[in-house]
Amino acid sequence: MDLKFNNSRKYISITVPPKTQTMSPHIKSVDDIVVLGINLSRFNKLTQFFICVAGVFVFYLIYGYLQELIFSMEGFKSYGWYLTLVQFAFYSIFGLIELQLIQDKRRRIPGKTYMIIAFLTVGTMGLSNTSLGYLNYPTQVIFKCCKLIPVMLGGVFIQGKRYNIADVSAAVCMSLGLIWFTLADSTIAPNFNLTGVILISLALCADAVIGNVQEKAMKLHNASNSEMVLYSYSVGFVYILLGLTCTSGLGPAVTFCSKNPIQTYGYAFLFSLTGYFGISFVLALIKIFGALLAVTVTTGRKAMTIVLSFMFFAKPFTFQYVWSGLLVVLGIFLNVYSKNMDKIRLPSLYDLINKTVEMRKSRTLAQTV
Secondary structure (H helix, E strand, O other), rough: OOOEEEEEEEEEEEOOOOOOOOOOOOOOOOOOEEEEOEEEEOOHHHHHHHHHHHHHHHHHHHHHHHHHHHHOOOHHHHHHHHHHHHHHHHHHHHHHHHHHHOOOOOOOOOOHHHHHHHHHHHHHHHHHHHHOOOHHHHHHHHHHOOOHHHHHHHHHHHHOOOOOOHHHHHHHHHHEEEEEEEHHHHHOOOOOOOHHHHHHHHHHHHHHHHHHHHHHHHHOOOOOOOHHHHHHHHHHHHHHHHHHHHOOOOHHHHHHHHHHHHHHHHHHHHHHHHHHHHHHHHHHHHHHHHHHHHHHHHHHHHHHHHHHHHHOOOOOOOHHHHHHHHHHHHHHHHHHHHHHOOOOOOHHHHHHHHHHHHHHHHHHHHHOO
16 A cells, blocks of 8 residues: 655545555455365355355264264273374364464464463363263264353353343253253163263363353454464373373373274374364354354254264164254254344244234135135
């Protein structure tokens, strides 16, 4: 941009460079949305939507399949923390590679903040992975859908927040759905263990906190996603490594995985890679179309994950899973509706009655004519 001053006529001439002109390397176009090297800005909205949805479904369905496949291997269920250690190592490498591709490689968020974020990340992913040693995969997915419950409880008891009827109804539906699903699982699942419920509940609590901490830190310090991934997962890797070393859990896990390198390290690499790619498409979906559509797509993906889990892995089934799952989906819809009341207008009872009366009048008039 060029500024020209003229003292005689006292005006300022501003020249804006054309779009084809190269911008400064430190300035990124706000219109460009690049995911895995694909510039989505070159496509129309419909094509962008289909690319993002395809990315979310493909990568996260593979992610879920590999996660359950790893834990279905005989003898691996007690090594959930070691899988998390390997996953954190891969995520750190992916974050480092991505960070090298951007211009500004400085760390903006303080180290103390990363220590807190890393601790919460370890709690979220480590407890979630470990819970699969005690729960069916569909039960774990259903619990993951209900992050609203610990968020609301924390808001009430810590911040004194008040919620509207839609939020309360959403939490009630999710709670009833979870209880129903868990009772069904405890009745027919031979490997059900209450320890798994406790672990996934603690993972949910950590997940409910970490989102707020990450968002606040990234906005306050203007940090990139790649920086957040690199430092939070690398610090978390150190935490888990120290924990496994102190509890003597590292040696047996390394010995077991070295005997089955493809089924453990090979699957863990693909498991980590697909998870890393999947979140990239979710973030792009949020940026282009907003959280409402993103939640709808990810909820559909989770439902598909549960269906495929029953198809590919033998496990007992009851229709109580279906009804309780629908209750959870209803709770998710109510939560999304509560956050987007200005965008989503559901018809009231008064509107429905008026519409019915008008339809009857039009039918009567048509018959008269």
